[in-house]
Amino acid sequence: MVVDRVIFKARGGKGGDGAISFRREKYIPRGGPDGGRGGEGGRVFLRASPYRETLRDLAFSPLYQAPSGEGGKGKKQEGKKGEDLVIEVPVGTQVFDNHTGELLADLIYPGMEVMVARGGKGGKGNVSFTSPDNRTPRVAQKGEEGEERELCLELKFLVDVGLVGLPNAGKSTFLSRLSNAKPLIAPYPFSTREPLLGMVGEEEEKFVLLDTPALIEGAYEGKGLGNRFLRHLERAHLILYLIDLSSPFSGINPEEDWKILREELRKYKSSLGDKPFLVVANKLDLPGARESWHRFKTILERENSEGWGISALSGEGMSELLERIREILKEEKGKEEATIEQEEIRDRDLSPIVYRFSSTYLEKLLREADRHPGEEEDFLNQELEKSGFKRYLLALKSSSIIEVGERKLVWKGKRLFLKPDE
Numbered sequence: 001m002v003v004d005r006v007i008f009k010a011r012g013g014k015g016g017d018g019a020i021s022f023r024r025e026k027y028i029p030r031g032g033p034d035g036g037r038g039g040e041g042g043r044v045f046l047r048a049s050p051y052r053e054t055l056r057d058l059a060f061s062p063l064y065q066a067p068s069g070e071g072g073k074g075k076k077q078e079g080k081k082g083e084d085l086v087i088e089v090p091v092g093t094q095v096f097d098n099h100t101g102e103l104l105a106d107l108i109y110p111g112m113e114v115m116v117a118r119g120g121k122g123g124k125g126n127v128s129f130t131s132p133d134n135r136t137p138r139v140a141q142k143g144e145e146g147e148e149r150e151l152c153l154e155l156k157f158l159v160d161v162g163l164v165g166l167p168n169a170g171k172s173t174f175l176s177r178l179s180n181a182k183p184l185i186a187p188y189p190f191s192t193r194e195p196l197l198g199m200v201g202e203e204e205e206k207f208v209l210l211d212t213p214a215l216i217e218g219a220y221e222g223k224g225l226g227n228r229f230l231r232h233l234e235r236a237h238l239i240l241y242l243i244d245l246s247s248p249f250s251g252i253n254p255e256e257d258w259k260i261l262r263e264e265l266r267k268y269k270s271s272l273g274d275k276p277f278l279v280v281a282n283k284l285d286l287p288g289a290r291e292s293w294h295r296f297k298t299i300l301e302r303e304n305s306e307g308w309g310i311s312a313l314s315g316e317g318m319s320e321l322l323e324r325i326r327e328i329l330k331e332e333k334g335k336e337e338a339t340i341e342q343e344e345i346r347d348r349d350l351s352p353i354v355y356r357f358s359s360t361y362l363e364k365l366l367r368e369a370d371r372h373p374g375e376e377e378d379f380l381n382q383e384l385e386k387s388g389f390k391r392y393l394l395a396l397k398s399s400s401i402i403e404v405g406e407r408k409l410v411w412k413g414k415r416l417f418l419k420p421d422e
Contacts, residue, residue: 003056004155004195004232007098011065012146013041013082015120018128019072020140033137034076035126039069041119041146042082043388046095046153048107049088055155058087066117069143072125082119090155092235098152102360108158112396115388116151120144154231157197160207160329162233164265165242166257167214170282172196174242174312175211178322195229200322207329210236217260230268237332238325239265239277243296245289245309254281254296276328279307280321285314361389362404369418381415390416 016038023031044066064087070079095104095114105114123141130137165171179198196211212229233239241261243254258279266273279300281293293309300307308324310317365383369376384390396402398413408419 003054003059004229005153006055006058007150007152008058008061009063009148009150010044010087010117011063011148012043012117012119013066013085014068014145015039015041015122015143016069016071016079016082017143018123018125018140019074019077019079020126020138021072021074022136023075032135033126033130034074035140036072036074036077036079037125037128038072038122038141038143039079039081040122041069041143042066043084043115043119044117045084045086045113045115046093046105046107047086047088048091048093048110048112050091050110052088052090054090055093055153058089058153066119066146068146069119069122071143072122072140076125076127079122086113089153092156092158094154094156096152096154098150104151104359109396113394117149118147118388120146156235157195157210157232158208159197159210159232159236160238161200161209161325162236162239163209163211163242164215164230164233164239164261166216166244166260169214169242169244169257170312171211171214171242174280174282175209177312177315177318179209195232201326205326207326215261215264217264230265230272233265233272233275234269236275238328239272239275240325241277241279243279243281245281245283245292245296246286254292255299258296258300276332277305278321278324278328279305281307281309282312284309284316285311359404361387366404366407377416377418380418384416 018038019035021033021035023034025031044064064085066085067082069082072079089107091107091110093107095107095116096102097104104116105112107114121144123143126137126140128141129139163171163175175196175198179200195213198209198211200207200209210232212232241258243257243261245254262273281296283289284293290309297307297309308317308321310321312318365380368383369380372379381390384393393402393411393416396411398411400411401419402409402411402416410417410419
C-alpha cells in the first residue's frame with residue numbers, strides 16, 4: 001500500500017540536569033564545587049533514502065523522540081550528549097511544519113538530511129554558580145526540554161512521465177505494455193486505486209512512468225478517488241492524457257474527456273496544465289474507434305495539440321509513441337542542462353548543481369548576518385553549526401550553489417560562503 005502523506009510529532013531529547021557535587025579528596029578539605037553540566041539532548045533528523053519507497057512505516061507512530069542527554073558528573077565532567085535520531089524517508093519527500101504550513105525541506109537527493117527538532121540544552125552544574133558571595137552553591141540547573149514540532153510529510157514521486165485518464169481508459173494495460181509494472185487489469189472502473197510506478201527501457205534510455213488512479217469530473221472537489229495523487233505529477237517532465245475512444249463512461253466523446261482531464265489538472269494546480277503533454281487515444285482495436293480517432297485528431301490539430309492513436313491491447317502505435325516520448329524527454333532534460341550550463345558559465349570554478357531552499361529560518365539568518373559587516377560569513381557559519389542545519393549541507397557536493405530567495409551562496413564542503421552579486 002502506498003502511503004504518501006503522514007503527520008507525526010518529532011521531539012528532541014531533554015538536556016541532562018547539571019550536577020551538584022563537591023571535590024572530596026584526601027588532604028583537600030575544602031575542594032569546592034565541581035558539578036559538571038548536563039549533556040545536550042539528541043536531535044531528530046530526516047534522511048532521504050533510496051531504499052524507502054513509501055511513508056507507510058512512519059504512519060504507525062504518533063511521536064518520534066530522540067534520547068535525552070546524560071546528567072552532569074563530579075570533577076566538572078559534562079554529561080554525554082544524547083544520540084541523534086535519524087528517520088529515513090523516501091527520496092522526494094517534502095517536509096512541512098503542520099501548524100504553519102512552512103516548507104522546511106524538499107529531500108530530492110539521496111543522503112540529504114534536515115534537522116526537524118533540536119535537543120534541549122544541558123543544565124549547568126553547581127560549579128557554574130560559584131561566586132564571591134557563595135563559594136559552596138548547592139544548586140544546579142535542570143536540563144531544557146527538547147524542541148517539539150508537528151510535521152506533515154508528503155511524498156512526491158520523482159517520475160519522468162505521468163499518465164492520467166478517466167475510468168476504464170486502459171491506463172493499466174498501457175502501463176503493463178510499456179513497463180515492467182504488473183498492475184491489476186480489470187474490465188471495471190477504478191481498478192487502479194493507488195499510484196503505480198513502472199520502469200521503461202534500459203540503461204541510458206530508461207525512464208520512470210507513473211500511472212495515477214482514474215479521475216472523474218469534479219475530482220478536485222474530492223469526487224471519486226479525488227485528486228490527492230496528482231501531487232506526484234508535479235515533478236514529471238511530460239504528461240500523457242489517455243483518452244478512451246469507445247468508453248461508455250464518456251458517452252463516446254473523446255473531446256469532452258480531453259476537456260475534463262485538462263480542467264481537473266488545471267484546477268488542482270495551474271502549473272500542471274502548462275507542462276508538456278501528449279494526447280494518447282487508446283483502443284483503436286475496437287469497432288468504430290478509428291472513425292472516432294480521425295474526428296478527434298482533427299480537433300487536436302485545430303488546437304495545436306499533439307495526438308497519437310494507439311491500441312495498448314494489441315500494441316499498435318506503441319513503438320512510435322515510445323520513440324516520441326523519448327524525444328520529448330531528451331528535449332526537456334536538455335533545457336534543464338542548458339540552465340545549468342548558463343549557471344556554470346557565470347561560475348566556472350563551481351559545480352553546476354544548484355540547490356534551492358525554501359526556509360524562513362535561512363532567510364532570517366541571512367538578514368541577521370547582514371548586520372555584522374565584515375563578519376557575515378563567520379556569523380552565518382557559527383549559527384548554522386549551533387542550529388544543526390550544517391548537517392543538512394554536508395550531503396551536498398562541494399562548490400554547490402545554494403539559493404535562498406534572491407540570495408545565492410556557495411557551499412565549499414565545510415563552510416558556506418556568500419556569493420557576490422553579479
